[in-house]
Amino acid sequence: MNEIIIEPGSLDHIADKLPRAHAYAVITDSNVAKLYGERVAQQLPNAQLLEFPAGEANKNRETWAALSDEMLKRDFGRDCCVVAVGGGVTGDLAGFVAATYMRGVPVVQVPTSLLAMVDASIGGKVGVDTSAGKNLIGAFHHPALVVIDPNVLRTLPDAEMSSGLTEAVKHGAIADAEYLQWITDSVAAIFERRTYTLESLIRRSVEIKLAHTSEDPREQGKRAALNFGHTVAHALEQTCEYRISHGEAVALGMMTELEIGMGLGITDPGALSSIAAALSATRALLNRTISFGIEEVIAATHSDKKKRSGMVRYTLLRKVGEVAKSEAGEWTLPLPDDVVKDALTKSFKV
Ligand SMILES: NC(=O)c1ccc[n+]([C@@H]2O[C@H](COP(=O)([O-])OP(=O)(O)OC[C@H]3O[C@@H](n4cnc5c(N)ncnc54)[C@H](O)[C@@H]3O)[C@@H](O)[C@H]2O)c1
Ligand SMILES: [Zn+2]
Numbered sequence: 001m002n003e004i005i006i007e008p009g010s011l012d013h014i015a016d017k018l019p020r021a022h023a024y025a026v027i028t029d030s031n032v033a034k035l036y037g038e039r040v041a042q043q044l045p046n047a048q049l050l051e052f053p054a055g056e057a058n059k060n061r062e063t064w065a066a067l068s069d070e071m072l073k074r075d076f077g078r079d080c081c082v083v084a085v086g087g088g089v090t091g092d093l094a095g096f097v098a099a100t101y102m103r104g105v106p107v108v109q110v111p112t113s114l115l116a117m118v119d120a121s122i123g124g125k126v127g128v129d130t131s132a133g134k135n136l137i138g139a140f141h142h143p144a145l146v147v148i149d150p151n152v153l154r155t156l157p158d159a160e161m162s163s164g165l166t167e168a169v170k171h172g173a174i175a176d177a178e179y180l181q182w183i184t185d186s187v188a189a190i191f192e193r194r195t196y197t198l199e200s201l202i203r204r205s206v207e208i209k210l211a212h213t214s215e216d217p218r219e220q221g222k223r224a225a226l227n228f229g230h231t232v233a234h235a236l237e238q239t240c241e242y243r244i245s246h247g248e249a250v251a252l253g254m255m256t257e258l259e260i261g262m263g264l265g266i267t268d269p270g271a272l273s274s275i276a277a278a279l280s281a282t283r284a285l286l287n288r289t290i291s292f293g294i295e296e297v298i299a300a301t302h303s304d305k306k307k308r309s310g311m312v313r314y315t316l317l318r319k320v321g322e323v324a325k326s327e328a329g330e331w332t333l334p335l336p337d338d339v340v341k342d343a344l345t346k347s348f349k350v
Helices: 032-043 061-073 088-103 114-120 150-155 158-175 177-191 195-213 222-227 230-239 246-263 269-281 294-301 337-347
Strands: 003-006 023-029 047-052 080-086 107-111 125-130 133-140 145-148 312-314 317-319 333-335
Touching: 003 195, 023 032, 023 088, 032 047, 032 080, 032 150, 047 061, 061 088, 061 125, 080 088, 088 107, 088 114, 088 125, 088 133, 107 114, 114 150, 114 158, 114 195, 133 230, 150 195, 158 177, 158 195, 158 222, 158 246, 158 269, 177 195, 177 269, 195 222, 222 230, 230 246, 230 294, 230 312, 246 269, 246 317, 246 337, 269 317, 294 337, 312 337, 333 337
Parallel strands: 003 145, 023 047, 023 080, 080 107, 107 145
Antiparallel strands: 125 133, 312 333
């Protein structure tokens, strides 16, 4: 696995950390350009800033093509390095540009949102959305280096902090009960952007994400644990056409998948109260105003990429810190729609 630097202030000393390259293409979005993109580009020899309009709606093939064309126009060769400075949208998009530019050039990920720090920048998945769904076109392209400076979170809006925290709660839920409790107890310090607390949070989440991706780089087994809450979350996002945030969808998804597990006698009921406490502390469900149609949500679960032979597969917990495995040792379980319907009805009004 390549190097991951988690260091307050590292953004201002980035030149000595980066791999050598003839030129650097610093890709960033329109919000992060002024805040950090220019700051990074200024430190690097032969660097140029390439900016795209912020937002998930621009994580598409058109932006990928525009950025790639711009790099060609500016004469970037095979000996260049892409530096992605931004949230998960920037990381996925710039990573996909790097994966395909002249059959692949190195990418350095410099995540600036909490979600990108604890999740999107780790594991090597890059790609874009299409009208058929999110992340359907992409590649595995592991970063040459990840540079995380927790201080940049001072400018990140609180709602975006919540979104990243939901994934950290998921990490605790699947792998580390003590960490889940620590997050619940540390939320105030996290929202105050206390450097040491942020550093500890990012470090533990990165460790957990790495433990699940480095042993399973192409998603056959253990990586599926990271999908906890996500089968339902993706269905909810699709049903309301992405009018809820990913963090909110994952929070609701985890609650529903805990209900599923409890209904089947697989999940320890104590898991629900610990995870609900963590999610309420992280304010993940604060802004919920949308209601869902149960049949629509069930139909949407069937477009899940992880579906095999007709049944939708779910990651369930045995208890906090432990994922339930099937008798065959698989990390996901195929479930009939009725079981999911019951849980959806119980976990929130649909
Ligand atoms: N590749 C993976 O394994 C993986 C995993 C999880 C999520 N993702 C992807 O990540 C994306 C979501 O990432 P995200 O939540 O970071 O979204 P994002 O990149 O859109 O960032 C959220 C917002 O915060 C702004 N921002 C980022 N850093 C900032 C900072 N320090 N200060 C102020 N504003 C800042 C951005 O401009 C944007 O408006 C989705 O596209 C998702 O598919 C990928
Ligand atoms: Zn997620």
